[in-house]
Amino acid sequence: MGFCGGTGSGFVRLEAALQILRLGPGRNFPKRTQDDVKIGCCDDSVIAADDHRIAVFNGRLDYVDSLRSALGESARAVTNPAQIMLAAHAKWGIDFCEHLIGDYSCALWDGREKRMILAVDPFALRPLYYWQDGDRLLFATEMRALLSDPAIPRVLDQKMMADILAVQPCDPMRTMYQGICRIPGGHSVIWEKGRIRSERWWRPEQLATLRFRSDRDYEEALREAFEAAVACRIGTSEPIGTHLSGGLDSSSVTALAARQLAAQGRELTAYTATPRHDFTLPQQQFGDEWGHAALVAERYPNIRHHRIDNDAVTYLEALQAREMAHEWPMIGSVNLRWGDAIERDARDRGIKILLFGQIGNMTVSYDGVELFADQLRSGRWGQAFLTARRSVRSGAARWPAVANETARLMLPRHIHRRLLAIAGKREMGLRDYSLINSDFAEEAGIAEAANATGGNMRNVPHRDGLAFRLSVLTRMQHNFGDWVAATRRLYNIEIRDPTADRRLAELCFAIPQEQFIKAGVPRSLLRRAMRGILPDTLVDERRRGKQSADWTTSYAAERPELQVEARRLRHSDFARTCLDLDRMEAMLENWKAPAPGIPADPMEAIILMRGLAAGRFIRRFEGGNG
Known part of the structure; x- marks a missing residue:
């Protein structure tokens, strides 16, 4: 599912590490060796080399025609992204990543300069990890490959666990394992002669503010960039699906995708998670998003709309299914059940691409507050x-x-x-x-x-x-990147998020904040841009959609199993150290469903699920979840 490699003695067993990474069949992996550098890849990752360089690429390049034009005649017929990397490096040197747009991670070895460059896209949707000890540098697209090397200690980072449990901003370079680092979005890590440094090459805060003549110009610019972002992600013939809630982000992604797919004679499978139990919410929220989503599906005949129950699978069933593919605690786990159920159904229907709108709150649908x-x-x-x-x-x-x-x-x-x-x-x-x-x-x-x-x-x-928006995006990278990688591993589905398109995001960051809250209306710009593409009901909706609105009923049904899980955590020294297990068990014992007509407090579920997920991660690390 990616690539790995190293300098110095490299991986003790490179073939074994690639075998751990691979998803598809076969045991022969493309590899390149120069000097004391060895790099290999598997599945859809690609590799290329010349007399003194090796390049390896995992992911997808977008806007390739404009990139080829910038590179000149020698790159016009090149299709291999790793070869394009080599051409970009020849033209721009270590700054070549600034010119690559897409969801990717990559590595490039320059034998003349004795320099290794590791890099990821601005939103780190294709994670990349590394470990260094003197002149030995190992890197891989998943930590599981690094941990297969006997030289790398397998020790949990307790400070990172504390930050996660306390919902604090995490060091973007740290992982759950001491000594293993991740490359933050929009960064490069450069290794030269045993020395390593991190450089941030994506700096959206330096963008000049756009000043258009009219509000309509901003609306048209957003709509045009959004359409281009969707076009990059729908492929040419692959079966494609989408998350479709009642909110602006997923509805916009779905509507724009449906329009483009219809022009190609293709269908779109849309999924909406819905409650099947009674619930009560505050006035400013709505919990059954099927009605809003159905309006979008009715508007575009090529949409095949499917309902997924919020509790289609139990929490523990979903957690157990996903956690072996995740390299990060499943802390955002209240919506885990329906999220995993959607992806299972998509797998069963043969869907290969699933569209999200996860990043939209900080880009296209930023509220401007x-x-x-x-x-x-x-x-x-x-x-x-x-x-x-x-x-x-x-x-x-x-x-x-x-x-x-x-x-x-x-x-x-x-x-x-x-x-x-x-x-x-x-x-x-x-x-x-x-x-x-x-x-x-x-x-x-x-x-x-x-x-x-x-x-x-x-x-x-x-x-x-x-700065606030960028800090939120940095905080999201650990969880979302890990989820995307795990979905590929579990279900062979590629998650793509048009709202994380670099060109679209840069446009949104350059637009004056006033456009996002025009006339005091939050998310005003996307509402105006999507008028006529989305039903007016969605465009004018001011309430916030509440996912898993009926969590209290399904949570009550699972309480005995959750209590067993909580008791199991007492067998772990580290779980007892970092979690308040007495309070966890008391909350589970004393929990009562709210009286009819009284909204449930979602914080109780968030607290418990975050604690239980962290505990499960610890027990899995210790070998106790079998």
């Missing part, structure tokens, strides 16, 4: 007041919430918290959203920061709205 904070921080008080008034008039905000946000931004933290206490309110602390053992949090040095942030990225200080 940081505009108010940016205006306050920069002293533009009058503009901030106008922004707040428009949000209140549109129904997106209320004046008490505006006052609280102003106090949060402008007052010292301890004063703001004291004012909340006087008003009978409080912000969440670490115990409110995590089952981490308090002693473990203190020893890891994260307790104070975790209590201050309350698990909310908006409580982490950021320079401006763009």
